[in-house]
Amino acid sequence: MDNLIKNIEINPLKTSSSLGAAVFFLGLKNAVVLMHGAVGCASFDKVTLTKHFRENIPIVTTALNESGAILGGKDFLVAGIKNVYEKMKPDFIGVASSGLTETNGEDIAGIIKDFKDGQGIPFADVIYAGTPDYKGGFEDGYTAAMLSLLAEAFNRNKNGIPIKKSAKRAKSVNVFCPPSFTPQDFLELREALEYFNLNPLMIPDLGLSLDGHLDERGYLQTTSDGFDAKNLQDIYNGEFNLIIGLSLKDAVKNIEGLTGLKTFYLPNICGLKNSDKFFNLLSKSTGKEIPEKYKRQRRQLMDAYLDAHFYFSGKEIALALGIDLLDSFSAIYSEIGANLKLGITTKIAGDIEYRFLDLCEGDLDMLDTCGNADMIVSNSNAKFYAENLGIPLLRAGFPIIDEIGHNYKHYILYGGAISLAVESANLLNKE
Amino acid sequence: MRLAVKEELFDEPSCEHNGVAKEKKACKTAAPGSSTGGCALDGAYIVLSPIKDALNIVHAPINCLGNSYNQRTSKAVNGKDYYMYGFTTAMNENDLIFGSEDKLRRGIIYVHNRFKPKGIFVYNTCVPALTGEDVEGVSKELSAKFKIPVVPVFSQGFSGNKNLGNKIAGDALFTHIIGKKEPAIDLLGDFNINLIGEYNIKGELFLIKKALKSIGLNVLSTITGDSTIEEIMYSHKAELNVVICSKALVYLARKMKEKFGIPYIEESFFGMTSTNKAVIDIVNSIGNMELVKKAKDYIKIMTKKTEEKTYEYKKFLTGKKVLLYTGGVKSWSLISALNDLGLRVIATGIKKSTDEDKLRIIKEFDKNGNIIMLDNGNPVNLIKTARENNADIILAGGRNQYTAIKSLIPFLDVNQERLEPYVSYEGMECMARLIYSEIKNPLFKLLKESI
Numbered sequence: 001m002d003n004l005i006k007n008i009e010i011n012p013l014k015t016s017s018s019l020g021a022a023v024f025f026l027g028l029k030n031a032v033v034l035m036h037g038a039v040g041c042a043s044f045d046k047v048t049l050t051k052h053f054r055e056n057i058p059i060v061t062t063a064l065n066e067s068g069a070i071l072g073g074k075d076f077l078v079a080g081i082k083n084v085y086e087k088m089k090p091d092f093i094g095v096a097s098s099g100l101t102e103t104n105g106e107d108i109a110g111i112i113k114d115f116k117d118g119q120g121i122p123f124a125d126v127i128y129a130g131t132p133d134y135k136g137g138f139e140d141g142y143t144a145a146m147l148s149l150l151a152e153a154f155n156r157n158k159n160g161i162p163i164k165k166s167a168k169r170a171k172s173v174n175v176f177c178p179p180s181f182t183p184q185d186f187l188e189l190r191e192a193l194e195y196f197n198l199n200p201l202m203i204p205d206l207g208l209s210l211d212g213h214l215d216e217r218g219y220l221q222t223t224s225d226g227f228d229a230k231n232l233q234d235i236y237n238g239e240f241n242l243i244i245g246l247s248l249k250d251a252v253k254n255i256e257g258l259t260g261l262k263t264f265y266l267p268n269i270c271g272l273k274n275s276d277k278f279f280n281l282l283s284k285s286t287g288k289e290i291p292e293k294y295k296r297q298r299r300q301l302m303d304a305y306l307d308a309h310f311y312f313s314g315k316e317i318a319l320a321l322g323i324d325l326l327d328s329f330s331a332i333y334s335e336i337g338a339n340l341k342l343g344i345t346t347k348i349a350g351d352i353e354y355r356f357l358d359l360c361e362g363d364l365d366m367l368d369t370c371g372n373a374d375m376i377v378s379n380s381n382a383k384f385y386a387e388n389l390g391i392p393l394l395r396a397g398f399p400i401i402d403e404i405g406h407n408y409k410h411y412i413l414y415g416g417a418i419s420l421a422v423e424s425a426n427l428l429n430k431e
Numbered sequence: 432m433r434l435a436v437k438e439e440l441f442d443e444p445s446c447e448h449n450g451v452a453k454e455k456k457a458c459k460t461a462a463p464g465s466s467t468g469g470c471a472l473d474g475a476y477i478v479l480s481p482i483k484d485a486l487n488i489v490h491a492p493i494n495c496l497g498n499s500y501n502q503r504t505s506k507a508v509n510g511k512d513y514y515m516y517g518f519t520t521a522m523n524e525n526d527l528i529f530g531s532e533d534k535l536r537r538g539i540i541y542v543h544n545r546f547k548p549k550g551i552f553v554y555n556t557c558v559p560a561l562t563g564e565d566v567e568g569v570s571k572e573l574s575a576k577f578k579i580p581v582v583p584v585f586s587q588g589f590s591g592n593k594n595l596g597n598k599i600a601g602d603a604l605f606t607h608i609i610g611k612k613e614p615a616i617d618l619l620g621d622f623n624i625n626l627i628g629e630y631n632i633k634g635e636l637f638l639i640k641k642a643l644k645s646i647g648l649n650v651l652s653t654i655t656g657d658s659t660i661e662e663i664m665y666s667h668k669a670e671l672n673v674v675i676c677s678k679a680l681v682y683l684a685r686k687m688k689e690k691f692g693i694p695y696i697e698e699s700f701f702g703m704t705s706t707n708k709a710v711i712d713i714v715n716s717i718g719n720m721e722l723v724k725k726a727k728d729y730i731k732i733m734t735k736k737t738e739e740k741t742y743e744y745k746k747f748l749t750g751k752k753v754l755l756y757t758g759g760v761k762s763w764s765l766i767s768a769l770n771d772l773g774l775r776v777i778a779t780g781i782k783k784s785t786d787e788d789k790l791r792i793i794k795e796f797d798k799n800g801n802i803i804m805l806d807n808g809n810p811v812n813l814i815k816t817a818r819e820n821n822a823d824i825i826l827a828g829g830r831n832q833y834t835a836i837k838s839l840i841p842f843l844d845v846n847q848e849r850l851e852p853y854v855s856y857e858g859m860e861c862m863a864r865l866i867y868s869e870i871k872n873p874l875f876k877l878l879k880e881s882i
Binding site: 006007008009010011012015016018019034037038040041043044045046047048050051054055059061062063064065066068069070075077079080082083084099100103104132133134135137162166182214215216218219220221323336342368380381384401 | 461462463464465466468469470471472473488491492493494495496497498499500501502510516517518519520521522523524527534536539540541542557558560562563588589590591592621632726808809811814829832833834835837838839876882
């Protein structure tokens with residue numbers, strides 16, 4: 001409510017929908033993101049993403065100038081797509097729009113379609129996500145890009161492009177993860193699914209593209225790996241869809257409709273209960289028993305919770321995170337019995353209010369009201385508040401630019417809950 | 432509504448980029464499909480945000496500020512920490528339809544009442560420029576009400592690149608801040624100068640000030656590292672403007688020369704030779720014989736001290752090959768610093784350099800024509816050049832960090848992301864140590880064998 005009075009964001013927690021779309025596109029193989037807007041729209045995003053992932057981030061711009069801004073950006077967009085293709089040879093070009101290019105109401109999807117239809121030769125896949133920066137946030141842009149890609153698959157399927165039947169060694173399953181997943185989260189989830197003899201098609205796959213591996217090819221101009229859009233039609237070979245994340249809840253119906261497959265939805269897979277749900281679901285739908293490795297991890301988690309819980313006693317935590325991480329982390333903290341004094345997010349969703357003393361939508365400046373909390377959990381931008389208030393900061397979310405190693409951390413399933421419980425307990429225990 | 436940027440800002444007589452052809456004006460933007468540098472907003476924000484008792488409000492949808500703030504490494508001491516805050520009106524769909532002047536007005540009032548700043552910069556951006564918000568009107572109204580400068584900055588990104596944004600910010604300072612106040616007597620020294628284009632990255636300003644103070648020079652105002660609104664207001668009382676590594680802010684220096692008659696010189700403090708030259712140029716411009724003598728003595732002492740301290744590094748680094756890729760003015764000033772350390776620059780970027788910069792490189796460092804001039808900043812080209820010429824290290828901006836290290840070539844950041852200060856005599860030691868340990872690091876050999 002406070003924000004209504006001040007009419008201004010002070011050290012925002014929120015980021016834009018175009019950034020969310022860019023992150024989605026970065027999870028595709030041999031891809032480049034083309035930001036349709038002024039040069040700054042791409043460069044601000046590129047700078048932050050590069051610092052966060054510590055990887056080269058292939059984002060380029062259509063470089064709209066004054067005349068493009070007023071008279072329409074069609075020529076800029078078409079030239080941008082052509083130049084990117086010639087210079088960087090991507091298999092996939094993800095186009096995200098901006099506040100600037102959506103304000104004049106141009107038919108960007110139409111321009112791209114005309115352009116693609118006019119190409120006689122095989123060309124890269126070009127997918128457009130409408131991401132006006134004045135509408136929605138990070139998660140909305142990510143979801144918009146996801147649905148654009150699925151709509152493309154749907155159209156191709158409808159137009160009779162034959163589905164390639166794979167030699168079914170392992171059952172294929174389509175997995176849709178929230179933008180809050182770290183690259184390591186993607187990899188851990190993949191491994192868990194493979195234990196059930198499933199072949200996961202992760203859309204997008206930030207685990208393969210941004211996990212911070214040294215590629216034998218050295219420096220690359222495009223993403224090195226990720227979900228391969230060439231295999232887009234493979235989603236119709238899937239046994240079922242698995243959708244994870246509170247922010248993807250509204251997209252569940254759409255994904256189900258576009259793929260025509262049975263769909264399972266889990267708001268999050270963090271903490272003991274939620275991980276149990278995940279493994280039980282897999283066990284039931286594959287008819288396989290839960291692997292010994294995870295049974296063991298489950299017992300480790302219960303023990304880690306016991307070891308950790310003393311340090312949470314009488315302590316209060318303030319969290320400023322996107323909705324997916326806020327849900328995931330608060331689920332874990334609630335299981336340990338931590339007091340969650342304040343939760344700040346950009347768009348409240350789900351039934352999570354009961355976990356917090358106070359839950360609100362807002363900016364990082366609201367951390368000033370958390371006064372005597374014992375730990376803040378938020379991104380690097382909260383460092384200023386944490387230092388001023390003399391409260392330790394556990395870095396999570398986006399962006400993390402003043403610490404390295406974030407792409408190797410994971411918070412999902414039993415192992416992830418162990419990490420968070422232990423990391424938090426140690427920080428709370430530090431004098 | 433104010434859409435167009437002053438034509439004057441594109442026409443910089445002192446900038447070689449002005450070019451012969453009319454359409455090849457200074458500071459126009461990049462080609463579609465290229466990897467990007469920042470926009471005008473980025474450039475303006477970089478210049479104005481280090482002023483520590485002013486607030487910076489970006490009137491825009493969330494992306495312009497929200498996606499990337501709090502990432503500069505400018506430092507400030509003693510006083511307000513407003514440069515750590517990012518403010519934005521975060522325009523939404525309703526604001527687009529119904530207008531958001533009132534939201535902006537109420538936002539400014541809120542932050543003014545809470546922070547009591549000495550000045551407020553309001554950045555106009557692409558979307559409000561298109562919808563025709565009267566940012567100028569709101570600023571004027573509130574400036575009169577609060578009796579502090581509330582300065583509209585017309586930095587919409589579609590107008591041009593980062594350099595243009597630097598100029599727009601310079602223009603905003605010139606129009607609304609500079610010359611609005613007289614300095615107290617005790618703030619004036621015997622010889623007063625301003626530093627323009629120094630943002631105190633990693634505390635570099637403090638090192639430069641230390642050197643200048645040692646010979647009796649008083650830095651009256653810094654535009655804008657570790658500065659205050661008041662200090663910039665009375666900057667017109669200086670007798671010399673020293674523009675540091677910034678072609679874009681030569682615009683401001685030229686305007687100040689025209690209006691206040693303050694001469695300006697362009698200098699760099701990268702490396703010992705450059706620092707020595709800068710100090711001598713400054714005292715020569717002021718023209719006081721006693722000062723000149725003092726400066727010469729100081730330089731002699733510092734040169735000897737620095738040479739001693741960098742001796743071991745230099746022994747190792749002599750003859751090692753560097754590929755330098757950085758923009759404009761910084762190229763030649765860094766080459767000078769690297770030569771001081773015995774390093775050989777085998778190639779340098781000239782994409783952002785003016786003809787004057789290029790001539791200077793050739794004249795001062797490349798008499799035999801051995802340095803490869805890289806006009807193409809394409810990372811693939813960079814790596815190819817480094818490999819073909821057996822470069823021992825790449826020195827470039829952060830955007831090329833992963834280009835280099837993923838190719839297993841040692842790297843050092845020489846742009847604003849740098850980890851330690853590089854300027855003046857102390858900075859030279861830092862740079863020597865960093866290049867030394869980077870080239871010497873056995874990690875690169877290990878990984879090359881393992882990949």
